[in-house]
Amino acid sequence: GAGVSQSPSNKVTEKGKDVELRCDPISGHTALYWYRQRLGQGLEFLIYFQGNSAPDKSGLPSDRFSAERTGESVSTLTIQRTQQEDSAVYLCASSFGRTEKLFFGSGTQLSVL
Amino acid sequence: DQQVKQNSPSLSVQEGRISILNCDYTNSMFDYFLWYKKYPAEGPTFLISISSIKDKNEDGRFTVFLNKSAKHLSLHIVPSQPGDSAVYFCAAAGASGTYKYIFGTGTRLKVLA
Incomplete structure (x- = not known):
């Protein structure tokens, strides 16, 4: 597709799972x-x-959160030992570069029970 | 430390009138600003941008004004339409030499028919 794609759209997990x-x-x-x-x-x-620069990780709330990106393509955000306060919509966005608008995906709704 | 602030969580406006959404920022190094609109269960969509070399940018019914000395920007929607009812976010970038966009907390606009 032409837009930013995120999966899954919804995720329900138990506290403590990755x-x-x-x-x-x-x-x-x-x-x-x-x-x-x-x-x-x-x-x-x-x-x-x-690009190939070191990522800016300054917003990650704890060391349970990590993210990777393969070249200039797919990225995965991993949350280990999930907690209830991790429940949120996780949004991904991409842009062509500096001073360019961000295009957002529809997000992943994460619910930690 | 909230570097980008939208102090009005909600705003109601009559259809056909002007909607004015405000945004304040604290870091004078920000040099590029964006406005986004978000409907429920969708990702934010880009509306309009402005760089710090300008004080006004217009796109159809949407105009953004930037007052650098006051560290303030505003989005004007004229005339307002019921379909404009959404949450509006402002975002700023450029402070750290990278383009990490910092978003405000959003203003929910309701346009009454």
Whole structure:
């Protein structure tokens, strides 16, 4: 497809389990972002990949969170030992580069029971 | 530390009137600003942007104004339509030399028919 694709769209998991969220950015986009939106909150920056540069991980809330990106394509966000406060919509976005608008996927709704 | 602030969580406007959404930022190094609209269960979609070399950018019914000295930007929607009812986020980038976009907490706009 032409847009940013995220999978799964919904994920329900038990506290303590690991989850992996996937993002397929728009082809050719060098920058990729992960954000999360907790209920009633704004968009919280998690991590940013730009080309081959070291990612900006300054928004990851704890060491249970990690993300990888293969070249300029797919990215996975992994949350280990999930907690109830991890419940949120996780949004991925990509852009062509600096000063370019972000294109968002529809998000993954994560529910930790 | 909330670097981008949207102090009005909600706004109601009559159809046909002007909607004004406000955004304040604290970091004078931000040099590129975006506005996004978000419907429930969808990813945010880009509306309009402005760089710090301008003080106004217009696109159809949407105009963004930037006041660098006050570290303030606003989005004007004229005339407002019921389909504009959504959550609006402002975002800023450029402070760290990278393009990590920091989003505000959003303003829910309701346009009354």
